[in-house]
Amino acid sequence: MRSISGHFRALLLGIAGALLLAGSADAAEVRVMISGGLTAAYNALVPEFERQTGNKVLTAYGPSMGTTVNAIPVRLERGEPADVLIMVGYALGDLAKQGKVIADSRVDLVKSPIGIAVKAGAPKPDIASADAVKRALLAAKSVAYSDSASGVYVSTEMFEKLGIADAMKDKAKKIPATPVGEIVARGDAELGFQQIAELRPVSGIDIVGQLPPDLQKITVFSAGIATVSKEPDAGRALIKFLASPAAHDALVKSGLEPIPAKVTN
CATH class of the missing domain: 3.40.190.10 (Periplasmic binding protein-like II)
Known part of the structure; x- marks a missing residue:
């Protein structure tokens, strides 16, 4: 009985180890470029996404526009790797027109005053x-x-x-x-x-x-998948998480207004 029990225990450990290795093999590294508007909420939310999915998120920060060395368009132009871009909506739209973002991957996340x-x-x-x-x-x-x-x-x-x-x-x-x-x-x-x-x-x-209402200009921040992405599915999963009810409180706490996700049939 002891030998059978010991053999059974070893078998279970072996299965557990195999599952762990399989999970590690399936885990993806998601490379994100993000501008300042969502950074505080994003930094609070990413650890939970990593915990839920087992994926690792690697982040580069920079403005949505401009010519500084860390601006997102400049990073892309010099060939830095990216899966997900989170930035001002119209700037993301410009990158889509340039063929640098998969057009139908865009999700509008928040409004920012x-x-x-x-x-x-x-x-x-x-x-x-x-x-x-x-x-x-x-x-x-x-x-x-x-x-x-x-x-x-x-x-x-x-x-x-x-x-x-x-x-x-x-x-x-x-x-x-x-x-x-x-x-x-x-x-x-x-x-x-x-x-x-x-x-x-x-x-x-x-x-x-x-700013008072008659002067206010609301900026929409959006997310999309870079055309150079090597992990588009994991990238879409991250965007879906950031647009989900689970992200609502962190977004509001940082001063943003979440945009309800569009329901598709």
């Missing part, structure tokens, strides 16, 4: 209306905005809409490849404009609030 920040402890200006924001901008000695979607809007549309484009030329600066909040935190700008989700993780600042 623009906010205003000041250095921690500094007086918070009134930003309840467009006129109030205009007064705050004219009173500020220095203003910072990002080199991505929110900054493009602030510098090319919002200043014009407020009629202060000329007044802002010398004191409003575009910040490439660095969170605007960090510039505000160290006192290099009195006011900082960036998406709320990108301001929240930065210490040393106070978020005044969102």
